[in-house]
Amino acid sequence: MSGSEPNGGPAAAEKSRRPARDRIFETAREMFYKHGIRAVGVETIAAEAGATKMSLYRNFPSKDELVAEVLREQSREAFDWWDEVTAGEDDPREKIAALFEALAGKNCCEESHGCALGNAAVEIHEPDHPARLVAHEHKRETHRRLLQMAHAAGAETDDLGDALMLLMEGGYMARVTLSPKGPVRNLAGAARALMRAYLD
Structure with a gap:
């Protein structure tokens, strides 16, 4: 997802304007389906969503x-x-x-x-x-x-x-x-x- 545009660009800019909860949720959904639930950690989800681990836990009590x-x-x-x-x-x-x-x-x-x-x-x-x-x-x-x-x-x-x-x-x-x-x-x-x- 965002890893292909580390320096920004239209897609990254659009993504960054969305609420952190939405970015985290959609990133987690995509990664769980592609890679498996156990294989994906919260740090990876947060990084791919352009958010922080703290932000993830503010929006979701646990993985x-x-x-x-x-x-x-x-x-x-x-x-x-x-x-x-x-x-x-x-x-x-x-x-x-x-x-x-x-x-x-x-x-x-x-x-x-x-x-x-x-x-x-x-x-x-x-x-x-x-x-x-x-x-x-x-x-x-x-x-x-x-x-x-x-x-x-x-x-x-x-x-x-x-x-x-x-x-x-x-x-x-x-x-x-x-x-x-x-x-x-x-x-x-x-x-x-x-x-x-x-x-x-």
Whole structure:
């Protein structure tokens, strides 16, 4: 980020005018996703944000709380995106297909490193860590939404919703391990196949 313009420039000047909290938050979000939560320290975040460690702690009580706040924002954005990509479909089956079609496109971009919430759940092991709690709540809500969509499409049990959850989680991992040109491209087709198997 700012390290490429140590002597300033338009981007650095624009960045410096933004509130320190915003700079710290956005820098932390980017670095956690690219490099991992444990790999990035508060000193590095503050330096990259053009702030001080003291400023970071004035705005966030701890690194754990900073991580949790980043994940809360990512969770909110994820569900806003979900609502947006499914809003144009009235048929419940098409809503599911639209969701997985959009997810394939999102995962196939070169900047994708998988699901930020899922990555956090894997990386953070302490059961009472605030960020882990946010990640687990996000996944519970994801599962609840998929169950609701499956039942709206005609499923009489939770099996289809469970299968769609597994497909979604597997899609994120397939993107990381098998590249955007791998099986993740067929997420919508796989979702349709599951619907045929469970509903027809």
